[in-house]
Amino acid sequence: MAGPDDASFFGELRRFARTSSAVGGIAARVAGERMFGVRTNRAGHAEDLKVILGGLKGPLMKVAQFLSTVPDALPAEYAAQLAELQANAPAMGAAFVRRRMAAELGPDWLARFGHFEQEAAAAASLGQVHRARLHDGTEVACKLQYPDMASTVEADLRQLRLAMAVYRRMDNAIQQEDIYTELAERLREELDYLREAAQMRLYALMLADQPSVHIPYPVAELTTKRLLTMSWLEGRPLMRRLEEDPPLEERNRLAEALFRAWYVPFYRYGVIHGDPHLGNYQVRADASVNLLDFGAIRVFPPQFVRGVIDLFEAVRDNDEARAHHAYELWGFTDITREKLAVLNTWAKFLYEPLMQDRPRRIQETNDPQYGRAVAEEVHAGLKRVGGVRPPREFVLMDRSAIGLGSVFLRLRAELNWSRLFAELIADFDTDALAARQSAALIEAGVPTAVFGAQGA
Secondary structure, eight states: OOOTTTTHHHHHHHHHHHHHHHHHHHHHHHHHHHHHOOOOOHHHHHHHHHHHHHTSOSHHHHHHHHHTTSTTSSOHHHHHHHHTOOOOOOOOOHHHHHHHHHHHHOTTGGGGOSEEOOSOSEEOSSEEEEEEEOTTSOEEEEEEEOTTHHHHHHHHHHHHHHHHHHHHHHOOSBOOHHHHHHHHHHHHHHTOHHHHHHHHHHHHHHTTTOTTEEOOOBOGGGOBTTEEEEEOOOOEEHHHHHTTOOOHHHHHHHHHHHHHHHHHHHHHHSEEEOOOOGGGEEEOTTSOEEEOOOSSEEEOOHHHHHHHHHHHHHHHHTOHHHHHHHHHHHTOOSOOHHHHHHHHHHHHHHHGGGGSOSOBOSOOOOOTTHHHHHHHHHHHHHHHTTOBOOOHHHHHHHHHHHHHHHHHHHHTOOBOHHHHHHHHHTTOOHHHHHHHHHHHHHHHTOOHHHIIIIIO
16 A cells, blocks of 8 residues: 555656646646737636645745746746745644654654654645744744655646746747746755755844844754744734724834845845735734744845845836846846836836835835836736846846835835935945955855855
């Protein structure tokens, strides 16, 4: 009789068949509409695709969330539906959990805890979280990876390549080669919980002077490549607190804490947390926040950070030459004057809240489709000028800006974003950032291969 792990190959085949038929079939319908004028119910097909993928164990959902923030990397109907997917995979049963824990920590694994709750406390995209207590009384969270996730991720990536290739033939506005490469590398990195533990230590170092942001700490002796044991942080999901309609003062404190949690690491250390969805925030009783999930982290070279600041100043000052140079620092190539104008439309949308020295909401229009309208304008413009190939570095920066902006929208926060930003970039110096970045990466134990691939 085949055991659970023995059946993984057949599970992957079933998964591949489901996603292949869903993605391929819907892509064919869209192609029929665009090429032959055959009208189809794309919103209905998108809902079908969400249902099919929603029962899967997460990696493709994470990819869809990434793509939903890149303007028209996928058709709007599909991106909107896929972005709603949550990590809702069926939990591993207690017997299976015991086998998985024994595989990671040895047959006496349970003796290493004072208490271990074998029923999952929460689901993650690549695994599930169990609450436990150490012998010294420390409360911890154990994130246990689902079995055979490496092959699951590879199956999802093959499907993603297929879907993007089909869509690329239909629409040339966004050339996606580097987007795929970036997403594939980040997803594969998320499988390594030893890497995530190091990145968690890195964030604790970078945010040590930010009392409004709390980071769990990993327990090294109970962490492996597929098991991450970390301190348990008390807090409530941000969405649950928002449902209670907290006062503006609290919403503003939460927004400022999240702003600092994301952008202090970026502008001081060249590091970005690339997964700003609502499930990664908790609210504490004092309106400070817990930041969770450190699998999708990217280290940028200091010159790239300089380019982000240069682009802001170029857009603010209407300086086309400086904007062109900034896009080159980002990694864009073949930027004609026409492409520059289109890209600046998107840049102005992202930077606009930073240009007004007054308290304001992140988006002052009441039109919930405003962002989509801007994206569609950019998409149409890129098609008109022959398309653009976004560099790898664009993916997580764009996702973070759009994802965090959507959180600020939900918070209905009113802050002086301009002053918060000005404080972060005051006296910016690439050499100083490089020194801080190198020292923090070494102290946290982030693998040097990460620094070599992403930060050099």
